Structure formats: C-alpha cells, structure tokens
Amino acid sequence: MDLGFIGLGNMGLPIATRLIEAGHPLVVFDTRPDIVAQAVDLGAQAASSPRDVADRAETVLASLPSVLASREVALGTDGVIEGRRVERFIDLSTVGSTAAQQIQTQLAQRGIAMLDSPVSGGVGGAAKGTLTLMVSGPRDQFEIVEPILARLGTPFFVDTKPGAGQTMKLVNNLLAATALAATSEVVVMGVKAGLDPSVMIEVINAGSGATNASRDKFPKSILPRSFDYGFATGLMVKDVRLYLEEAEALGLPTEVAAAVGRLWELVLREEGPESDFTTAIKPIEAAAGVIVDGRPSG
C-alpha cells in the first residue's frame, strides 16, 4: 500500500523508517527540509506539502507536535483534505478528543476516513516497533490498516467513537506524568536524607513503587544526567493540559491531576518547552539543594 507520512520528528522518523523497511513506498513531508532529506536518504520520496502527500498516497499518517499543527496538516488550504488520492488519514499525534472529532467530521464531509491512533512507548518503542497504539474510528478502516499499524507495535481498537483513542492516551499520559513527577520528588527526598539514588532506584524497582519512570526513565536519562529520553517538556505539558480540559469538561474532580499539572507548568517555566521531560527533577532538586547523580564517580 502506498503510504504518506507527515511530521518526521523524534517519533515520526523512526516510525517512517520502519514503514520503509517493511517495503512500503513512502511519500513524506515535514516543515524541516533537513529531516525530509534524512528520510529521502532512507528511501522515501519528498513531497512539497501535506496536500501533495495526499495527492500521491491513499493512506496518510501524521505525527505532529501540537493541536494546531494537526489541524493545519489535516484541514489547511494545503492540507490532506485537499488531496486527490487520499482515502484515510491516521493521526498518531496526541491532540485530545475534541480536536480529533473536529478533524474527523471535516474530513468525512470530503469522503476521507479518519482514525485517531495516538501512541505510547517513546522513541525507543518507535524504533523497535513496540509502540502501543490506541485506535478509534471506523472498524472497517482499522481492519484495512491493521497490518501497517502492527509493524509499529500493538494496535488496540478502543472504540468506533472518534476521539476515544485520544481519551485513552490522555489517561495513560497523565499516569506517566504523575509517575515521573512523584518518583522525582521522592528520590530527591531520599537523597536529601542521605540515601544513594542508584540504590534507591534499584530498591524501588524490586519493590511496590516501581513504574516506567523508575524502570526506564531514571536509569536511562536521570541517574546518568543525560536528560535525553526524547520527549519534550512542552509535549508533556500539552498532554497534561488536554487531560485536565477533558476531565473538567466531564465535571470530574482533578485533585491529583491538578497537583501534577502545577509541577509540570513549573518545569515548563524553568526548563523551557524544548527541554527533555526528564528535566522535571531539576526544579525539585533546586528547591531541595541536592543533585540526583547516579554516575559511578558522582
């Protein structure tokens, strides 16, 4: 199947690479020419706009950093909606259910099906094909593209209701945001009290406090102080805000989520939107006057 791919960032490029390696002809677009050139070197064909991608491929996937970018790519004057060949649009980005529903409605008016399929599993999962994909939309469309999605990881069909995959993803990411914030806070507390952070993480991982934050993010990017996990603070804050919006729209209490949200807003102010989200520990360290350094000589 001829595929298009828009948004070749931290997630998009490794995902596109897996599709090329699976033998799919792939037409790509990104606003950054340097990254398009990298994909062309791997075997992709460059397009001049999302519309150009949708003129040349029947299935178009996107992995974009904001609600605004997803709307523009899908519905803009040079967007997928204007493409002559496209039959379905699969948005792998996290945009929340409201935006996904709006995009789905407008594409449907032009006979283009939409599947929202946000993903979890990070840059490592994108490269290895071990992502979790949370898909919603027409089931017959899902069945057509399931083998493609299976190349990227494990697709879960959440519901036929547009945006349901997005709600599922926001729930998952609020938990991930909470685990990283909470683990950062308790490890800083332990270090302030005199504990060794590497020993703490080892013990937590053998005990009942283990989460993906302690199993993966701390050993990979915080204890070595490399802060290079591959997910930007700005994107984490986007997801926490989207969760809070959806929970508040449902009239639900958000005691935990609101506290987690306040911490992430602080990280955004202190470290900036482009910082890696593992820098969440830095403002907590600064307030405590300690550094969580797990390097052998540290």
Ligand code: NAD
């Ligand atoms: P990124 O910022 O690294 O990549 C986004 C890419 O989109 C960039 O290459 C950018 O140039 C391009 N882009 C922006 N606006 C565009 C436009 N209008 N037209 C074409 N290209 C455009 O972001 P990322 O980390 O790859 O994340 C992408 C999406 O996946 C986000 O919604 C994010 O929340 C989600 N996500 C990321 C991760 C992760 O670990 N990085 C994990 C799960 C989900």
